[in-house]
Amino acid sequence: MAIDPSAVDLAVELAGLRLANPLLSASGTFGYGLEFGALTRLEHFGGLVTKGLSLEPLVGNPPPRIAETRGGMLNSIGLQNIGIEAFVRDVLPGLADYPAQVIVNLFGYSRDEYARLAERVDGLPGIAAIELNVSCPNVKRGGIQFGHDPDQLSALVAAVRPTTSKPIIVKLSPNVTSPVELGLAAKDAGADILSAINTVVGMAIDSRTRRPLLATVKGGLSGPAIKPIALRIVFDVARGVGLPVMAIGGVESVDDVLEFVLAGASAVQVGTALFRRPDTVEQLVEGLRQRLAGDGVRSVRELVGGVELGGSPP
Numbered sequence: 001m002a003i004d005p006s007a008v009d010l011a012v013e014l015a016g017l018r019l020a021n022p023l024l025s026a027s028g029t030f031g032y033g034l035e036f037g038a039l040t041r042l043e044h045f046g047g048l049v050t051k052g053l054s055l056e057p058l059v060g061n062p063p064p065r066i067a068e069t070r071g072g073m074l075n076s077i078g079l080q081n082i083g084i085e086a087f088v089r090d091v092l093p094g095l096a097d098y099p100a101q102v103i104v105n106l107f108g109y110s111r112d113e114y115a116r117l118a119e120r121v122d123g124l125p126g127i128a129a130i131e132l133n134v135s136c137p138n139v140k141r142g143g144i145q146f147g148h149d150p151d152q153l154s155a156l157v158a159a160v161r162p163t164t165s166k167p168i169i170v171k172l173s174p175n176v177t178s179p180v181e182l183g184l185a186a187k188d189a190g191a192d193i194l195s196a197i198n199t200v201v202g203m204a205i206d207s208r209t210r211r212p213l214l215a216t217v218k219g220g221l222s223g224p225a226i227k228p229i230a231l232r233i234v235f236d237v238a239r240g241v242g243l244p245v246m247a248i249g250g251v252e253s254v255d256d257v258l259e260f261v262l263a264g265a266s267a268v269q270v271g272t273a274l275f276r277r278p279d280t281v282e283q284l285v286e287g288l289r290q291r292l293a294g295d296g297v298r299s300v301r302e303l304v305g306g307v308e309l310g311g312s313p314p
């Protein structure tokens, strides 16, 4: 039976990270947040995940580094960013004007660099959690090497854990045989939350010029094309690891959000959809409220992991 939309509770909590609603921007698809203030109402976001930040500013890979594909896009940005100090000095104070929880996405070339980044932001009250990018397919060293090997990932999380009291989110790669194995390694080393997935390694060629569309030849596929892959990984990881999960991958609609929640996600990040419609998160928050009200669901938390498998669980 339908209920009043104002009676729907969208708040979620993941390992002590409280979000007013389960929708966040995904790293690298929404800059540092403030740039989009004129295009959407940032106050509607449950959380903002920053572009990946490193100790020093990075220029990223050479262009072309974005290519549209059917149902998605390939990118090879290569973690271009302003560096942690410029973020803390120039961006973070402005984000304090919004209720959205700020999550910094961190990237380093060594365990020590990740630990120094986490330590740098530990005392800053404007930052609610850190997300470790161990799964970027677009850099030659660092990042991905940690996210593809359980021992390396475990050592990385163990190095970061003592430097911060903030929740640690480990962002999983889809480009491995067993994301659950990586998730378990992260959990055992002290991670609090998992986010899944980063982009799927892909490639595109222009048949007329016979050249790859990206200067780096290969890149990371994102958008609706990867949603079924993300859904499978979120489902497996939520059941197989036992940490709260933030889902990422091709989310565009309220149905997409609900599918990820039913698969086991407590929150959902939106990435590529923001390129076409920067107000996607704002629309989804309102749409989710209306949908749950229509379905008579009082709290989104009731639906987490609620997929009905009938008599044939996998």
Ligand SMILES: Cc1cc2nc3c(=O)[nH]c(=O)nc-3n(C[C@H](O)[C@H](O)[C@H](O)COP(=O)(O)O)c2cc1C
Residues within 6 Å of the ligand: 026, 027, 028, 029, 051, 052, 053, 075, 077, 079, 105, 133, 136, 171, 197, 198, 199, 221, 222, 223, 224, 226, 248, 249, 250, 251, 269, 270, 271, 272, 273
């Ligand atoms: C242009 C672009 C830049 C990205 N940069 C980052 C990044 O800096 N750090 C990171 O962890 N993920 C990065 N990602 C991955 C996204 O956060 C997200 O995991 C992925 O795009 C899948 O979600 P989507 O299909 O909703 O875009 C980037 C994705 C895109 C498209």
